[in-house]
Amino acid sequence: MYATVMHGPGDVRYEQVSDPRIEKPTDAIIKLSATCICGSDLWPYRGLSERNGPAHMGHEYCGVVVEVGSEVKTVKPGQFVVGSFCLSDNTCPHCAFGFHSSCQQGEFMTGAQAPYARVPLADGTLVATVEMPDADMIPHMLAVSDVLGTGWYAADAAQVRKGGTVVVVGDGAVGLMGVLAASQMGAERIIAMSRHATRQQLAREFGATDIVAERGADGIARIMDLTDGVGAESVLECVGMGESMDQAMGVCRPGGAIGYVGVPHGVSFDGQKLFFSQRRMLGGPAPVRRFLPDLMDRVLKGAIRPGKVFDLVLPIAQVAEGYRAMDERRAIKTLLRVDE
Ligand SMILES: [Zn+2]
Secondary structure, eight states, rough: EEEEEEEEEEHHHHHHHOOOOSSSOOOEEEEEEEEEEEGGHHHHHTTTOOOOEEEEOOEEEEEEEEEEEEOOSSTTTTTTHHHHSSEESSSSHHHHTOGGOOOOEEOOOOOOOOOOESSSSSSHEEEEEEOOOOGGGGHHHHIIIIIHHHHHHHHHHOOOTTTTTEEEEEOSSHHHHHHHHHHHHHOEEEEEEOOOOHHHHHHHTTTTTTEOOOOOOHHHHHHHHTTTEEEEEEEEEEOOOOOHHHHHHHHHEEEEEEESOOOOOOOOOOOOHHHHHHHHHSSSSSHHHHHHHHHHHHHHTSSSSSSGGOOOEEEEEGHHHHHHHHHHTSSSOEEOOOOO
16 A cells, blocks of 8 residues: 655655554554644654654544454454554553553554554554444544544643633644633633634634733733733643743643643753742643543534644645645644545
């Protein structure tokens, strides 16, 4: 089959690779219904993370099971499934504690920007629906796999509560999903930091009550002003840069919580400053598996439409243009069609 391979920074190709096959008895092979490009795929694309040779890209997926290994029990061929970008056994102590992204057997999904993909640890990673979802549900189900799951985790880690005040730092796809999550969790005030008109509009659709376009010290001052000098009790950091983390710290009230889900690049903390600021912090790769059944249910009931975050749809053969569009910020997030 053809699949997406990154050969180096800026060099993404749709090219011939060997077909995925069952390698372990706990594997499943799925036929993708759709796939997409993640903001985190842009780190290697921009040469900002280590790479050893060509990489099979893609970790966001939903589709139909076509084959399972001999030990797979919970999913079977013909079922529609969504899985997390973090593969997990769903049985070890960390999974049982809700932190599937630190699973003792865990690894990261790869190779999903393709028509077919191998999903290791299928029983602990995939969740099947009762019925085959309608085609118009696919973008929303796909979003659950990572981008919504990650935004949800940011809100969960930031302890968003009913009636609370929330600040979301970052207007990328994950930040926008963080706004949606905070809204679903009943936050009364959701302040989204965004400078871009189209992203501001989407943030409002997802539930933002206030938009702050200023950045850095000005952005912090504006939010302190909006919160009567107190700050927010829940802050979602959805970027991963030094400046965005400083903003998150700067707008969080003492005793408040910061959920940080942007992979840190150039972020460091001063121990004394952290000590006296009294902020709670929880971050890391999202344990999406914990949230999957609930989020899939919300999508299927029509309560949320997270797939609105996809503002560019391309056939997968044009995946290179999908990366370019996101790199140049012409697109928030690219959905790749895999129908042949
Ligand atoms: Zn586990």
